[in-house]
Each structure stands twice: as structure tokens, then as C-alpha cells.
Amino acid sequence: NGLLRDASVPRELGLLHIDVDGNDYWIWKAIDSVDPVVTIVEYNAVFGPTRTITVPYDPAFQRTRAHFSNLYWGASLAALHRLGTDRGFAFVGCNSAGNNAYFVRRDRLRGGVREIPLAEGFVDSKFRESRDRDGRLTFLRGSARLESIRGLPVVNVESGATEAL
Numbered sequence: 526n527g528l529l530r531d532a533s534v535p536r537e538l539g540l541l542h543i544d545v546d547g548n549d550y551w552i553w554k555a556i557d558s559v560d561p562v563v564t565i566v567e568y569n570a571v572f573g574p575t576r577t578i579t580v581p582y583d584p585a586f587q588r589t590r591a592h593f594s595n596l597y598w599g600a601s602l603a604a605l606h607r608l609g610t611d612r613g614f615a616f617v618g619c620n621s622a623g624n625n626a627y628f629v630r631r632d633r634l635r636g637g638v639r640e641i642p643l644a645e646g647f648v649d650s651k652f653r654e655s656r657d658r659d660g661r662l663t664f665l666r667g668s669a670r671l672e673s674i675r676g677l678p679v680v681n682v683e684s685g686a687t688e689a690l
Contacts, residue, residue: 540564566625566628569601
């Protein structure tokens with residue numbers, strides 16, 4: 526909020542894009558100094574389409590330091606969907622690469638842009654950037670990606686409880 530205010534960003538903002546490979550959910554939740562029409566937020570498809578989870582907030586979060594695999598970061602699409610809904614946004618889809626979710630403020634839906642169900646809009650990530658303990662690419666796909674980070678802590682945004690992935 527301070528950065529946005531210091532930059533004299535107007536309250537009514539056309540587009541806000543959050544992509545920091547870590548605290549994306551927490552940043553969107555905290556921003557109240559602008560009122561964007563469209564918000565794009567990066568999601569972690571490895572977390573799956575249904576669990577409302579995010580990594581715990583850590584101001585020093587760095588994706589590769591958090592876990593060698595490079596797969597433990599950000600929030601699930603379901604967590605961002607819930608936050609967007611609470612903030613008055615309609616979920617309108619994801620990009621074909623499976624890493625960005627698009628939300629439009631409900632009062633600005635027009636011209637054939639419509640809200641879609643979460644299950645219809647989820648796109649699994651096409652990225653294969655996982656790494657082993659030595660930093661070498663492993664190119665994991667499918668459920669092997671989730672298995673490589675199973676047991677790490679995540680916050681269930683519905684209950685507020687920290688649980689194991």
C-alpha cells in the first residue's frame with residue numbers, strides 16, 4: 526500500500542498484476558489503497574484446483590530457498606478465487622500456461638465477459654521447472670510435482686489453520 530501511495534497511483538486502477546512467486550495471496554489480501562477493475566494474480570497449479578491454501582506469509586520468502594524443488598510457493602487457484610469473491614471480483618479464467626488467474630470487479634462485467642466456475646477455469650501448469658537438491662532440472666509433471674513437496678506447511682485460508690500439504 527505504501528509503495529502504491531508513494532507512487533501516486535490513483536485509487537481507480539485499470540489493472541493490477543501480482544506475480545512475486547511467494548506471498549501473492551497475502552499481498553492481494555493486504556492491498557486496499559487501490560480499487561482495480563482487473564486483477565491478475567499468479568497461482569500455483571501444483572497445489573491443485575480445490576484446496577484453499579497458500580504458503581505461510583514470510584516477508585523474506587524466496588521460492589528456491591523455501592524448497593529446493595522450486596515448486597513450493599504462492600497460493601492455489603481456489604484460495605485466490607475465495608479472496609477475489611470476498612473482495613467483489615468475478616473469476617473469468619486463467620491463461621493457457623496455467624499460472625495466471627484473471628479477476629474482474631463485478632460492477633464492471635460487460636461485453637460478454639462473464640464469471641465462470643472455478644472448476645471450468647482451472648488450467649494445470651505447463652511449466653516443468655522442478656529441480657533436485659543439486660539444482661538440476663528434473664522436469665517433474667503431474668502428481669510427481671505435488672509429491673515432491675508433500676508435507677510442507679500451508680495455510681488453509683478458510684480456517685486460518687496451518688496444515689501439511
